[in-house]
Amino acid sequence: EPLKAMIDAHGAQTSRSPRPPLDILTLETVRAGLASDCIDVFFQPKVSVADRRLTGVEALVRWRDGDGRLVPPIAFLSVVEENGLIDELTDQVFRKSMATAAHWLREGLRIQVAVNFSVESLTRFQVHDLVVSAVAENGIDPENVILEVTESRIMENVTAPLEILTRLRLKGIGLAIDDFGTGASSMQQLKRIPFTELKIDRAFVDGAPADEEARAMLESSVDLAKRLGLKTVAEGVETQAEWDLVSALGVDTVQGYFVAKPMPADALLTWARENGAIASG
Ligand code: C2E
Ligand code: MG
Ligand code: MG
Ligand code: MG
Numbered sequence: 001e002p003l004k005a006m007i008d009a010h011g012a013q014t015s016r017s018p019r020p021p022l023d024i025l026t027l028e029t030v031r032a033g034l035a036s037d038c039i040d041v042f043f044q045p046k047v048s049v050a051d052r053r054l055t056g057v058e059a060l061v062r063w064r065d066g067d068g069r070l071v072p073p074i075a076f077l078s079v080v081e082e083n084g085l086i087d088e089l090t091d092q093v094f095r096k097s098m099a100t101a102a103h104w105l106r107e108g109l110r111i112q113v114a115v116n117f118s119v120e121s122l123t124r125f126q127v128h129d130l131v132v133s134a135v136a137e138n139g140i141d142p143e144n145v146i147l148e149v150t151e152s153r154i155m156e157n158v159t160a161p162l163e164i165l166t167r168l169r170l171k172g173i174g175l176a177i178d179d180f181g182t183g184a185s186s187m188q189q190l191k192r193i194p195f196t197e198l199k200i201d202r203a204f205v206d207g208a209p210a211d212e213e214a215r216a217m218l219e220s221s222v223d224l225a226k227r228l229g230l231k232t233v234a235e236g237v238e239t240q241a242e243w244d245l246v247s248a249l250g251v252d253t254v255q256g257y258f259v260a261k262p263m264p265a266d267a268l269l270t271w272a273r274e275n276g277a278i279a280s281g
Pocket of ligand 2: 058
């Protein structure tokens, strides 16, 4: 059911005609595709709640199959992670994201770009070097780069990725704890990593206008983030009611279908222009 729902939601943004459901990609398909340019990256706007200004985007990997269909990460990410291919995927996504950011800069768009990192890859020093070199080669300000790490995954072992994350943070790169609320963080462990941003999982946003418990989680997450000096992002805001609620709670930034769905790099540029994020003339 969740797989079908995600694929349906994804299909709605990429094609007008209904299409058959997608299966999980096989290892052979994934191996071949990583070597033959099947990796594409979409970008979803993040806007400031105070003034609806575009502050940044999240890079989200997509798989483009032989027929040009786009496959969402749920259909291939676990195959990639479980078969030692995550470094290759991370490398492609991060380099494409930085090259895109450089292109946008030339077009007058200066925004933050957040990229998801699987926790496994954050224990290897090649990832540190990948980030540092791709940021420098593309002339990106490290302050405009954010690494996102899922809370539940990082809490399994905080020590292993700590050194790389801390070194990147010292170079100015931002660190977001993703899907917050799903991972039962220990406060003591959370404090060890120099996070700059907390992204509240969309499960708590979805339910919040109607459900007391979801709202309690949402409120206490915002409160915790503020006390720890972290910026807050509400994920999955789909309705005016959800926007109004997160706004009333003092959330800094919103990302969700209510603002915009993930889109290709050129569409993002158009969207940014139409929404006043690029000064004209
Ligand atoms: P995430 O990092 O939490 O990304 C947000 C997900 O929520 C995205 O799904 C996005 O399309 C979806 N989303 C955003 N707004 C809404 C909304 O209003 N309603 C609903 N229903 N969904 C919304 P997507 O792109 O399918 O990605 C799923 C997950 O896959 C990501 O969750 C992230 O954990 C992982 N992922 C995506 N790209 C990468 C990548 O390049 N590397 C790694 N390691 N993981 C990635
Ligand atoms: Mg993310
Ligand atoms: Mg998330
Ligand atoms: Mg999520």
